[in-house]
Amino acid sequence: MTVGRETCSTCGDVALPGRVREVDGLEAVVEVEGQSERVGIDLVPDARPGDLLLCHAGIALERLEGDRG
Amino acid sequence: MKYVDEYRDPALARSLAAEIASLVTPGEVVRVMEVCGGHTHAIYRHGLEELLPPEVELVHGPGCPVCVIPMGRVDDAIAIAETEGVTLATFGDMLRVPGGSGSLLQAQARGADVRMVYSPLDALELARREPDRHVCFFAIGFETTAPATAITLLRARAQELSNFSVFCNHVLIEPPLRAILETPGLRVDAFIGPGHVSSVIGSDAYRFIPEEYGRPVVVSAFEPIDLLQSIAMLLRQRIDGRCEVENQYTRVVRPEGNPRALAAIAETMEPREDFEWRGLGVLPASALRLREPFAAFDAERLFALPGARIEDPKACRCGEVLTGQIKPWECGVFGTACTPERPLGTCMVSSEGACAAYFSYGRLRRPREEAGVGA
Numbered sequence: 280m281t282v283g284r285e286t287c288s289t290c291g292d293v294a295l296p297g298r299v300r301e302v303d304g305l306e307a308v309v310e311v312e313g314q315s316e317r318v319g320i321d322l323v324p325d326a327r328p329g330d331l332l333l334c335h336a337g338i339a340l341e342r343l344e345g346d347r348g
Numbered sequence: 349m350k351y352v353d354e355y356r357d358p359a360l361a362r363s364l365a366a367e368i369a370s371l372v373t374p375g376e377v378v379r380v381m382e383v384c385g386g387h388t389h390a391i392y393r394h395g396l397e398e399l400l401p402p403e404v405e406l407v408h409g410p411g412c413p414v415c416v417i418p419m420g421r422v423d424d425a426i427a428i429a430e431t432e433g434v435t436l437a438t439f440g441d442m443l444r445v446p447g448g449s450g451s452l453l454q455a456q457a458r459g460a461d462v463r464m465v466y467s468p469l470d471a472l473e474l475a476r477r478e479p480d481r482h483v484c485f486f487a488i489g490f491e492t493t494a495p496a497t498a499i500t501l502l503r504a505r506a507q508e509l510s511n512f513s514v515f516c517n518h519v520l521i522e523p524p525l526r527a528i529l530e531t532p533g534l535r536v537d538a539f540i541g542p543g544h545v546s547s548v549i550g551s552d553a554y555r556f557i558p559e560e561y562g563r564p565v566v567v568s569a570f571e572p573i574d575l576l577q578s579i580a581m582l583l584r585q586r587i588d589g590r591c592e593v594e595n596q597y598t599r600v601v602r603p604e605g606n607p608r609a610l611a612a613i614a615e616t617m618e619p620r621e622d623f624e625w626r627g628l629g630v631l632p633a634s635a636l637r638l639r640e641p642f643a644a645f646d647a648e649r650l651f652a653l654p655g656a657r658i659e660d661p662k663a664c665r666c667g668e669v670l671t672g673q674i675k676p677w678e679c680g681v682f683g684t685a686c687t688p689e690r691p692l693g694t695c696m697v698s699s700e701g702a703c704a705a706y707f708s709y710g711r712l713r714r715p716r717e718e719a720g721v722g723a
Contacts, residue, residue: 294492294544319469321499322608333547333600336439336489336496337467340547341606343599 294335296343299328309334356394356572364576365399371583372403379405379535380582381672383525384542385412385700386570392709394572404579407535407672408702410524410628411542413489414441415670415694415701418624419658421517422447425486428515428651429460435478436515437471438486440464441698446691448658452486468500468514475504475512484513484647491613492544494518494636498612501642515647516637518617521545522553523634524625528671529561536672538582540575541567543597548613550605551595558591569597616642624657626694627667664693669702676706683707 297309297316307320311334319338320326332339372378382388388408391397397406410416422445429436429452436452443453443464456462461481465471468485475483487497497514504512521542528534541554546567554565564585568578578596585591595601616639623635638646647653660666664686665679676682676695686692688704695703 294547319467319496319499319503321502322495322606322612333544335544336493337469338496338499340492340495340544340609341600 294333294340296331297334297339299326299330299332302327307332307339309339361399361572361576364573364580368399368404368576368580368583369401371580371587372401374403377403377405378583378586379407379537379672380540380579381407381409381528381536381538382540382568382575383409383411383521384540384545385415385698385702385705386543387540387568387575388412388702388705389700390570390572390575392705395709396572396575399576400579404583408669408676408705409539409672410528410625410670411490411521411545412695412698412700412702413493413519414439414445414698415666416519416524416625416627417442417445417488417517417694418626419447419660420624420654420656422451423449423656423658424653425515426450426452426455426460427654428484428486428647429455429462430458431482431651433481435461435463435474435481435483436486437463437465437474437483439466439488442486442488444691445694445697448656468497469503472500472504472507472509472512475509476507479511482511482513484515484651486515486517488517488519490519490521490542490545491548492542494613494617495548495606495609498609498616501616501638501645502612504645505642510644513645513647513650514638516617518636519623519625520619520634520636521549522556523631524628525554525557527625527628527631529557529563531671531673536563538563538586539565540578540582541565541593543567543569543574543601546595546597546601546605548606548609550603551593551601552603553605554593558593562591564591565593567593567595567597567601569600615639626660627670661692666693666695666703669693669695676703679703 297311300308318334323339331343452462471485551567557565566578566581617636619633620635620637622630622632663681668674691697695701
Protein backbone atom coordinates (compact mmCIF):
# COMPACT_ATOMS: atom_id res chain seq x y z
CA MET A 280 0.00 0.00 0.00
CA THR A 281 1.17 3.46 -0.74
CA VAL A 282 0.21 6.24 1.57
CA GLY A 283 -1.56 9.28 0.19
CA ARG A 284 -1.53 8.36 -3.47
CA GLU A 285 -2.16 5.23 -5.36
CA THR A 286 1.43 4.97 -6.44
CA CYS A 287 4.74 5.22 -4.64
CA SER A 288 6.27 8.66 -4.52
CA THR A 289 9.73 7.32 -5.35
CA CYS A 290 8.58 6.05 -8.67
CA GLY A 291 8.60 7.84 -12.00
CA ASP A 292 4.93 7.01 -12.32
CA VAL A 293 4.08 10.00 -10.16
CA ALA A 294 6.07 12.49 -12.16
CA LEU A 295 2.89 14.33 -13.06
CA PRO A 296 2.12 17.47 -15.01
CA GLY A 297 1.32 20.41 -12.74
CA ARG A 298 0.03 23.82 -13.85
CA VAL A 299 1.80 26.73 -12.15
CA ARG A 300 -0.59 28.99 -10.19
CA GLU A 301 1.92 31.24 -8.46
CA VAL A 302 5.67 31.60 -8.10
CA ASP A 303 7.51 32.68 -4.94
CA GLY A 304 11.29 32.68 -5.40
CA LEU A 305 12.38 29.09 -5.99
CA GLU A 306 9.01 27.69 -4.94
CA ALA A 307 5.87 27.43 -7.03
CA VAL A 308 2.32 26.44 -6.21
CA VAL A 309 1.18 24.01 -8.89
CA GLU A 310 -2.10 22.24 -9.45
CA VAL A 311 -1.55 18.50 -9.87
CA GLU A 312 -4.64 16.39 -10.55
CA GLY A 313 -6.85 19.09 -9.03
CA GLN A 314 -4.77 19.49 -5.86
CA SER A 315 -2.41 22.32 -4.97
CA GLU A 316 1.19 21.42 -4.19
CA ARG A 317 4.35 23.37 -3.49
CA VAL A 318 7.31 22.36 -5.61
CA GLY A 319 10.88 23.57 -5.86
CA ILE A 320 11.61 25.17 -9.22
CA ASP A 321 15.40 25.22 -8.86
CA LEU A 322 15.69 23.30 -12.16
CA VAL A 323 13.22 25.57 -14.00
CA PRO A 324 13.91 28.94 -12.34
CA ASP A 325 12.18 30.89 -15.13
CA ALA A 326 8.85 29.09 -14.58
CA ARG A 327 5.88 31.40 -14.43
CA PRO A 328 2.10 31.12 -13.86
CA GLY A 329 0.41 29.11 -16.61
CA ASP A 330 3.41 26.88 -17.33
CA LEU A 331 2.97 23.12 -17.21
CA LEU A 332 5.76 21.46 -15.21
CA LEU A 333 6.71 17.82 -14.77
CA CYS A 334 6.74 17.37 -10.98
CA HIS A 335 8.35 14.56 -8.99
CA ALA A 336 9.20 14.21 -5.28
CA GLY A 337 8.54 17.87 -4.56
CA ILE A 338 10.50 19.42 -7.40
CA ALA A 339 9.73 20.39 -10.97
CA LEU A 340 12.01 18.36 -13.24
CA GLU A 341 11.23 20.44 -16.31
CA ARG A 342 8.71 22.39 -18.33
CA LEU A 343 6.63 20.42 -20.80
CA GLU A 344 7.58 21.60 -24.26
CA GLY A 345 5.32 23.94 -26.11
CA ASP A 346 2.91 24.44 -23.27
CA ARG A 347 3.73 27.85 -21.97
CA GLY A 348 0.86 30.22 -21.22
CA MET B 349 -6.87 16.64 -17.96
CA LYS B 350 -4.39 17.52 -20.67
CA TYR B 351 -1.56 14.97 -21.07
CA VAL B 352 -3.65 12.33 -19.29
CA ASP B 353 -7.15 11.93 -20.76
CA GLU B 354 -6.10 11.61 -24.39
CA TYR B 355 -3.81 8.72 -23.44
CA ARG B 356 -6.64 6.67 -21.94
CA ASP B 357 -9.02 6.65 -24.93
CA PRO B 358 -10.63 3.15 -25.05
CA ALA B 359 -11.30 3.24 -28.81
CA LEU B 360 -7.68 4.11 -29.54
CA ALA B 361 -6.54 1.37 -27.13
CA ARG B 362 -8.63 -1.22 -29.01
CA SER B 363 -7.26 -0.03 -32.32
CA LEU B 364 -3.68 -0.28 -31.05
CA ALA B 365 -4.38 -3.75 -29.64
CA ALA B 366 -5.59 -4.81 -33.10
CA GLU B 367 -2.43 -3.35 -34.64
CA ILE B 368 -0.27 -5.28 -32.15
CA ALA B 369 -2.12 -8.49 -33.00
CA SER B 370 -1.36 -7.88 -36.67
CA LEU B 371 2.35 -7.45 -35.94
CA VAL B 372 3.00 -10.82 -34.27
CA THR B 373 3.69 -14.15 -35.93
CA PRO B 374 1.27 -16.80 -34.63
CA GLY B 375 3.02 -19.09 -32.15
CA GLU B 376 6.18 -16.95 -31.97
CA VAL B 377 6.36 -15.43 -28.51
CA VAL B 378 8.06 -12.06 -28.02
CA ARG B 379 9.07 -11.38 -24.42
CA VAL B 380 9.04 -7.71 -23.54
CA MET B 381 10.48 -6.48 -20.23
CA GLU B 382 9.06 -3.29 -18.79
CA VAL B 383 11.98 -2.02 -16.74
CA CYS B 384 10.07 0.50 -14.66
CA GLY B 385 7.83 -0.36 -11.73
CA GLY B 386 5.52 2.46 -12.80
CA HIS B 387 4.93 0.63 -16.07
CA THR B 388 4.25 -2.63 -14.19
CA HIS B 389 1.68 -0.85 -12.07
CA ALA B 390 0.02 0.79 -15.10
CA ILE B 391 -0.11 -2.51 -17.02
CA TYR B 392 -2.01 -4.20 -14.20
CA ARG B 393 -4.13 -1.24 -13.22
CA HIS B 394 -5.45 -0.84 -16.75
CA GLY B 395 -5.60 -4.57 -17.54
CA LEU B 396 -3.36 -4.14 -20.57
CA GLU B 397 -2.19 -7.77 -20.63
CA GLU B 398 -5.76 -8.79 -21.46
CA LEU B 399 -5.59 -6.66 -24.63
CA LEU B 400 -2.44 -8.36 -25.88
CA PRO B 401 -2.23 -11.47 -28.05
CA PRO B 402 -0.69 -14.55 -26.37
CA GLU B 403 2.42 -14.01 -28.50
CA VAL B 404 3.34 -10.90 -26.47
CA GLU B 405 4.53 -11.82 -22.99
CA LEU B 406 5.31 -9.04 -20.53
CA VAL B 407 8.17 -9.61 -18.09
CA HIS B 408 8.44 -7.34 -15.09
CA GLY B 409 11.80 -5.73 -14.45
CA PRO B 410 13.83 -4.33 -11.55
CA GLY B 411 12.75 -0.71 -11.79
CA CYS B 412 11.06 -0.28 -8.44
CA PRO B 413 13.54 1.51 -6.16
CA VAL B 414 11.82 0.26 -3.01
CA CYS B 415 12.06 -3.34 -4.19
CA VAL B 416 15.80 -3.35 -4.82
CA ILE B 417 16.93 -1.93 -1.44
CA PRO B 418 18.73 -4.68 0.49
CA MET B 419 17.63 -5.49 4.02
CA GLY B 420 20.95 -4.34 5.50
CA ARG B 421 20.34 -0.75 4.35
CA VAL B 422 16.92 -0.78 6.04
CA ASP B 423 18.63 -1.87 9.26
CA ASP B 424 21.10 1.00 8.84
CA ALA B 425 18.16 3.43 8.53
CA ILE B 426 16.59 1.95 11.67
CA ALA B 427 19.89 2.46 13.52
CA ILE B 428 19.83 6.14 12.51
CA ALA B 429 16.17 6.47 13.52
CA GLU B 430 16.89 4.96 16.95
CA THR B 431 19.69 7.43 17.69
CA GLU B 432 18.79 9.86 20.49
CA GLY B 433 17.66 13.26 19.19
CA VAL B 434 17.32 12.11 15.57
CA THR B 435 14.29 12.24 13.29
CA LEU B 436 14.38 9.97 10.25
CA ALA B 437 12.25 11.15 7.33
CA THR B 438 11.50 9.09 4.23
CA PHE B 439 8.91 8.22 1.58
CA GLY B 440 5.87 6.30 2.77
CA ASP B 441 6.66 3.01 1.10
CA MET B 442 10.05 2.72 2.79
CA LEU B 443 8.36 2.59 6.20
CA ARG B 444 7.03 -0.90 5.56
CA VAL B 445 10.05 -2.54 3.93
CA PRO B 446 11.26 -5.34 6.20
CA GLY B 447 14.91 -5.27 7.26
CA GLY B 448 16.70 -7.95 9.24
CA SER B 449 15.21 -6.60 12.46
CA GLY B 450 11.79 -5.36 11.42
CA SER B 451 10.67 -2.27 9.52
CA LEU B 452 10.89 1.46 10.16
CA LEU B 453 7.20 1.37 11.07
CA GLN B 454 8.01 -1.14 13.82
CA ALA B 455 10.91 1.06 14.96
CA GLN B 456 8.43 3.95 15.11
CA ALA B 457 6.13 1.83 17.29
CA ARG B 458 9.09 1.24 19.64
CA GLY B 459 9.48 5.00 20.02
CA ALA B 460 11.80 6.07 17.19
CA ASP B 461 10.90 9.39 15.54
CA VAL B 462 10.17 8.27 11.97
CA ARG B 463 8.19 10.58 9.70
CA MET B 464 6.76 10.20 6.22
CA VAL B 465 7.49 12.92 3.67
CA TYR B 466 6.63 13.41 0.00
CA SER B 467 9.85 15.22 -0.81
CA PRO B 468 13.37 15.59 0.59
CA LEU B 469 12.56 19.32 0.69
CA ASP B 470 9.92 18.50 3.33
CA ALA B 471 12.65 16.84 5.42
CA LEU B 472 14.80 19.94 5.04
CA GLU B 473 11.88 22.08 6.19
CA LEU B 474 11.49 19.82 9.25
CA ALA B 475 15.16 20.43 10.10
CA ARG B 476 14.69 24.18 9.72
CA ARG B 477 11.59 24.17 11.95
CA GLU B 478 13.09 21.89 14.61
CA PRO B 479 16.65 23.12 15.17
CA ASP B 480 17.01 21.06 18.38
CA ARG B 481 16.67 17.78 16.47
CA HIS B 482 18.84 16.25 13.76
CA VAL B 483 16.76 15.34 10.70
CA CYS B 484 18.09 12.62 8.41
CA PHE B 485 16.45 11.95 5.04
CA PHE B 486 16.56 8.28 3.97
CA ALA B 487 17.00 8.84 0.22
CA ILE B 488 16.09 6.18 -2.30
CA GLY B 489 15.23 6.21 -5.97
CA PHE B 490 16.67 6.11 -9.46
CA GLU B 491 17.85 9.09 -11.48
CA THR B 492 14.29 10.51 -11.43
CA THR B 493 14.43 11.12 -7.69
CA ALA B 494 18.13 11.94 -7.29
CA PRO B 495 17.66 15.54 -8.58
CA ALA B 496 15.23 16.27 -5.70
CA THR B 497 17.84 15.06 -3.20
CA ALA B 498 20.55 17.04 -5.01
CA ILE B 499 18.49 20.25 -4.90
CA THR B 500 17.81 19.62 -1.20
CA LEU B 501 21.54 19.25 -0.47
CA LEU B 502 22.35 22.44 -2.37
CA ARG B 503 19.70 24.32 -0.40
CA ALA B 504 20.91 22.80 2.92
CA ARG B 505 24.41 24.08 2.18
CA ALA B 506 23.13 27.51 1.13
CA GLN B 507 21.06 27.72 4.34
CA GLU B 508 24.08 26.54 6.40
CA LEU B 509 21.94 23.99 8.24
CA SER B 510 23.92 21.87 10.70
CA ASN B 511 21.10 19.55 11.81
CA PHE B 512 20.30 17.90 8.46
CA SER B 513 21.75 14.87 6.70
CA VAL B 514 21.02 12.44 3.87
CA PHE B 515 21.37 8.66 4.04
CA CYS B 516 21.98 8.24 0.33
CA ASN B 517 20.70 5.11 -1.41
CA HIS B 518 20.16 6.50 -4.90
CA VAL B 519 20.74 3.91 -7.57
CA LEU B 520 21.48 3.99 -11.29
CA ILE B 521 19.49 2.27 -14.02
CA GLU B 522 22.26 1.09 -16.36
CA PRO B 523 24.07 -1.42 -14.08
CA PRO B 524 20.99 -3.56 -13.28
CA LEU B 525 20.03 -3.57 -16.96
CA ARG B 526 23.51 -4.84 -17.83
CA ALA B 527 23.22 -7.47 -15.07
CA ILE B 528 19.91 -8.66 -16.51
CA LEU B 529 21.26 -8.65 -20.06
CA GLU B 530 24.19 -10.79 -18.91
CA THR B 531 21.97 -13.30 -17.07
CA PRO B 532 22.58 -16.77 -18.55
CA GLY B 533 19.50 -17.96 -20.42
CA LEU B 534 18.00 -14.46 -20.63
CA ARG B 535 14.34 -14.67 -21.60
CA VAL B 536 13.83 -11.09 -22.78
CA ASP B 537 13.64 -10.07 -26.46
CA ALA B 538 12.92 -6.35 -26.13
CA PHE B 539 12.70 -3.59 -23.55
CA ILE B 540 10.21 -0.89 -22.66
CA GLY B 541 12.54 1.79 -21.28
CA PRO B 542 11.68 3.87 -18.21
CA GLY B 543 9.95 7.16 -18.95
CA HIS B 544 10.82 9.54 -16.18
CA VAL B 545 14.30 8.18 -15.46
CA SER B 546 14.87 8.94 -19.13
CA SER B 547 13.58 12.49 -18.74
CA VAL B 548 16.71 12.98 -16.59
CA ILE B 549 19.33 10.76 -18.27
CA GLY B 550 18.00 10.93 -21.86
CA SER B 551 17.01 8.20 -24.30
CA ASP B 552 20.56 7.96 -25.70
CA ALA B 553 21.60 6.39 -22.37
CA TYR B 554 20.10 3.06 -23.55
CA ARG B 555 22.03 2.79 -26.81
CA PHE B 556 24.26 0.12 -25.24
CA ILE B 557 21.29 -2.27 -25.22
CA PRO B 558 20.83 -2.56 -29.01
CA GLU B 559 24.51 -1.91 -29.75
CA GLU B 560 26.06 -4.37 -27.27
CA TYR B 561 23.24 -6.80 -26.54
CA GLY B 562 21.15 -6.78 -29.72
CA ARG B 563 17.80 -5.93 -28.07
CA PRO B 564 15.54 -3.05 -29.13
CA VAL B 565 14.35 -0.42 -26.65
CA VAL B 566 11.39 1.94 -26.74
CA VAL B 567 11.32 4.60 -24.02
CA SER B 568 7.68 4.87 -22.98
CA ALA B 569 5.30 7.06 -21.03
CA PHE B 570 2.90 5.55 -18.51
CA GLU B 571 -0.64 5.79 -19.84
CA PRO B 572 -2.36 2.81 -21.52
CA ILE B 573 -2.11 4.30 -25.01
CA ASP B 574 1.58 5.04 -24.47
CA LEU B 575 2.39 1.48 -23.41
CA LEU B 576 0.41 -0.11 -26.24
CA GLN B 577 2.04 2.21 -28.75
CA SER B 578 5.49 1.32 -27.36
CA ILE B 579 4.80 -2.41 -27.71
CA ALA B 580 3.68 -1.82 -31.32
CA MET B 581 6.90 0.15 -31.98
CA LEU B 582 9.02 -2.72 -30.61
CA LEU B 583 7.20 -5.26 -32.79
CA ARG B 584 7.57 -3.02 -35.84
CA GLN B 585 11.33 -2.84 -35.27
CA ARG B 586 11.47 -6.66 -35.43
CA ILE B 587 9.45 -6.73 -38.64
CA ASP B 588 11.63 -4.04 -40.22
CA GLY B 589 14.82 -5.78 -39.09
CA ARG B 590 15.81 -2.75 -37.02
CA CYS B 591 17.30 -2.85 -33.52
CA GLU B 592 17.61 0.60 -31.96
CA VAL B 593 16.47 2.97 -29.22
CA GLU B 594 13.22 4.73 -30.06
CA ASN B 595 11.47 7.36 -27.98
CA GLN B 596 7.69 7.15 -27.61
CA TYR B 597 7.70 9.73 -24.78
CA THR B 598 8.81 12.66 -26.92
CA ARG B 599 6.56 15.06 -24.99
CA VAL B 600 9.00 14.77 -22.05
CA VAL B 601 12.16 12.81 -22.95
CA ARG B 602 15.02 14.26 -25.02
CA PRO B 603 17.94 12.21 -26.35
CA GLU B 604 20.41 14.08 -24.13
CA GLY B 605 18.20 14.22 -21.02
CA ASN B 606 17.91 17.12 -18.62
CA PRO B 607 21.28 18.93 -18.31
CA ARG B 608 20.28 20.97 -15.25
CA ALA B 609 19.13 17.90 -13.31
CA LEU B 610 22.26 15.96 -14.33
CA ALA B 611 24.45 18.88 -13.23
CA ALA B 612 22.75 19.03 -9.81
CA ILE B 613 23.33 15.29 -9.32
CA ALA B 614 26.97 15.54 -10.47
CA GLU B 615 27.66 18.46 -8.13
CA THR B 616 26.40 16.66 -5.04
CA MET B 617 26.88 12.93 -5.67
CA GLU B 618 29.34 10.50 -7.24
CA PRO B 619 29.23 6.77 -8.07
CA ARG B 620 30.07 4.30 -5.29
CA GLU B 621 32.54 1.51 -5.98
CA ASP B 622 29.68 -0.96 -5.68
CA PHE B 623 26.26 -1.41 -4.11
CA GLU B 624 24.20 -4.42 -3.11
CA TRP B 625 20.91 -4.90 -4.97
CA ARG B 626 18.19 -7.15 -3.76
CA GLY B 627 17.99 -10.07 -6.16
CA LEU B 628 20.91 -8.93 -8.31
CA GLY B 629 23.79 -9.06 -5.82
CA VAL B 630 26.63 -6.56 -5.64
CA LEU B 631 26.90 -4.45 -8.81
CA PRO B 632 29.89 -2.18 -9.51
CA ALA B 633 29.30 1.58 -9.81
CA SER B 634 25.55 1.07 -9.49
CA ALA B 635 24.68 3.66 -6.83
CA LEU B 636 25.53 7.17 -5.69
CA ARG B 637 27.07 8.59 -2.51
CA LEU B 638 27.57 12.18 -1.40
CA ARG B 639 30.65 13.99 -2.66
CA GLU B 640 33.33 15.20 -0.25
CA PRO B 641 32.14 18.86 -0.20
CA PHE B 642 28.83 17.56 1.20
CA ALA B 643 30.45 15.36 3.89
CA ALA B 644 28.82 17.44 6.64
CA PHE B 645 25.42 16.24 5.36
CA ASP B 646 26.42 12.60 4.84
CA ALA B 647 24.68 10.28 7.31
CA GLU B 648 27.13 7.51 6.47
CA ARG B 649 29.92 9.68 7.90
CA LEU B 650 27.90 11.12 10.78
CA PHE B 651 26.44 7.89 12.20
CA ALA B 652 27.96 4.54 13.15
CA LEU B 653 25.96 2.19 10.92
CA PRO B 654 25.80 -1.59 11.31
CA GLY B 655 26.44 -2.00 7.55
CA ALA B 656 25.51 -5.67 7.73
CA ARG B 657 24.77 -7.77 4.69
CA ILE B 658 21.60 -9.76 5.38
CA GLU B 659 20.46 -12.70 3.32
CA ASP B 660 16.91 -12.53 1.95
CA PRO B 661 14.46 -14.97 3.58
CA LYS B 662 14.99 -18.35 1.88
CA ALA B 663 11.34 -18.71 0.93
CA CYS B 664 11.34 -15.30 -0.78
CA ARG B 665 12.12 -15.36 -4.51
CA CYS B 666 12.17 -11.59 -5.08
CA GLY B 667 15.49 -11.92 -6.91
CA GLU B 668 14.07 -14.20 -9.56
CA VAL B 669 10.97 -12.01 -9.90
CA LEU B 670 13.12 -8.89 -10.30
CA THR B 671 15.16 -10.46 -13.08
CA GLY B 672 12.11 -11.77 -14.90
CA GLN B 673 12.96 -15.44 -14.37
CA ILE B 674 9.70 -16.31 -12.62
CA LYS B 675 6.25 -14.76 -12.40
CA PRO B 676 5.17 -13.55 -8.96
CA TRP B 677 2.69 -16.38 -8.49
CA GLU B 678 5.42 -18.98 -9.03
CA CYS B 679 6.96 -17.98 -5.68
CA GLY B 680 5.83 -20.41 -2.95
CA VAL B 681 4.92 -17.71 -0.44
CA PHE B 682 3.10 -15.38 -2.89
CA GLY B 683 -0.30 -14.44 -1.48
CA THR B 684 0.08 -16.77 1.51
CA ALA B 685 3.00 -15.95 3.85
CA CYS B 686 3.70 -12.81 1.76
CA THR B 687 0.90 -10.30 1.15
CA PRO B 688 0.76 -6.49 0.82
CA GLU B 689 -0.47 -6.35 4.43
CA ARG B 690 2.43 -8.52 5.72
CA PRO B 691 5.17 -8.46 3.08
CA LEU B 692 8.04 -10.91 3.34
CA GLY B 693 9.84 -9.60 0.28
CA THR B 694 10.21 -6.08 -1.08
CA CYS B 695 8.35 -6.81 -4.33
CA MET B 696 5.18 -7.08 -2.24
CA VAL B 697 5.67 -3.74 -0.46
CA SER B 698 5.43 -0.99 -3.03
CA SER B 699 2.46 -0.77 -5.37
CA GLU B 700 5.03 -0.72 -8.19
CA GLY B 701 6.51 -4.03 -7.00
CA ALA B 702 5.63 -6.83 -9.41
CA CYS B 703 4.21 -9.03 -6.65
CA ALA B 704 2.01 -6.30 -5.14
CA ALA B 705 0.77 -5.22 -8.58
CA TYR B 706 0.01 -8.83 -9.46
CA PHE B 707 -1.67 -9.44 -6.10
CA SER B 708 -3.87 -6.35 -6.43
CA TYR B 709 -4.81 -6.46 -10.10
CA GLY B 710 -3.46 -9.40 -11.99
CA ARG B 711 -4.66 -12.62 -10.46
CA LEU B 712 -7.14 -13.25 -13.26
CA ARG B 713 -4.19 -13.64 -15.58
CA ARG B 714 -2.88 -16.66 -13.71
CA PRO B 715 -5.20 -19.35 -15.08
CA ARG B 716 -4.29 -18.23 -18.58
CA GLU B 717 -0.58 -18.56 -17.84
CA GLU B 718 -1.00 -21.87 -16.01
CA ALA B 719 -2.81 -23.21 -19.06
CA GLY B 720 0.37 -22.52 -21.00
CA VAL B 721 -0.96 -19.73 -23.17
CA GLY B 722 1.85 -17.37 -23.96
CA ALA B 723 4.45 -19.56 -22.24
